[in-house]
Amino acid sequence: MNIYQPAEDSYLLQKNLKKYLKNKYKSIKILDMGSGSGIQAQTCRELGFNNVLTTDINQKAVFHLKSLNFKAIQTNLFEKIPKQKFDLIIFNPPYLPDDKREPEDSKLATTGGKNGYEIILKFLKQAKKHLSNQSTILLLFSSLSKPEIIKRTAKKLNYKIKEIDSQKLFFEKIYILKFHL
Numbered sequence: 001m002n003i004y005q006p007a008e009d010s011y012l013l014q015k016n017l018k019k020y021l022k023n024k025y026k027s028i029k030i031l032d033m034g035s036g037s038g039i040q041a042q043t044c045r046e047l048g049f050n051n052v053l054t055t056d057i058n059q060k061a062v063f064h065l066k067s068l069n070f071k072a073i074q075t076n077l078f079e080k081i082p083k084q085k086f087d088l089i090i091f092n093p094p095y096l097p098d099d100k101r102e103p104e105d106s107k108l109a110t111t112g113g114k115n116g117y118e119i120i121l122k123f124l125k126q127a128k129k130h131l132s133n134q135s136t137i138l139l140l141f142s143s144l145s146k147p148e149i150i151k152r153t154a155k156k157l158n159y160k161i162k163e164i165d166s167q168k169l170f171f172e173k174i175y176i177l178k179f180h181l
């Protein structure tokens, strides 16, 4: 499997991550879920945040992240993440609905399931155990991921949600949302 190369979604999350990290303690614990190339983790590091755990389901990405000297775990969402709380969890997930025309090789990074939101919902359910009342999730998804279903499920899971940014692309709009317990 190839490593996902930073694209518009990565840059929109990166921009909001930089804003979020302004005035935060440098010692906060950060989990970068689905780190891929490591763009978000590198951003944290460049701003002086070194307590970052990177993860990916893709073994190639994990080797790459280790070569950049990040702590990296190969895992399907939180399966192999030790029991601990994070102050910040960032995730640019696979968020598109299944498209038979897309090559299997890139699907792992782009396709969130039949409807697009399946991995996101699993992530939000599993993330709760790793959050305190002060923690934040920065999550990206698309108008194609059925945002209303994601927001409704998140509310049922007792998350407070705030949309903080969006960007119009060719066939979709991408959003950044902040989640709190």
Ligand SMILES: C[S@@+](CC[C@H](N)C(=O)[O-])C[C@H]1O[C@@H](n2cnc3c(N)ncnc32)[C@H](O)[C@@H]1O
Pocket (backbone or CB within 6 Å): 004, 005, 006, 007, 009, 010, 013, 033, 034, 035, 036, 037, 038, 039, 040, 055, 056, 057, 058, 061, 075, 076, 077, 092, 093, 094, 108, 109, 110, 119
């Ligand atoms: C859209 S890419 C984002 C990569 C990078 N964070 C960025 O912003 O450019 C999604 C990443 O999530 C990883 N991924 C997909 N499913 C996953 C899962 N179930 N658990 C962990 N990582 C996953 C993919 O391998 C890919 O690296």
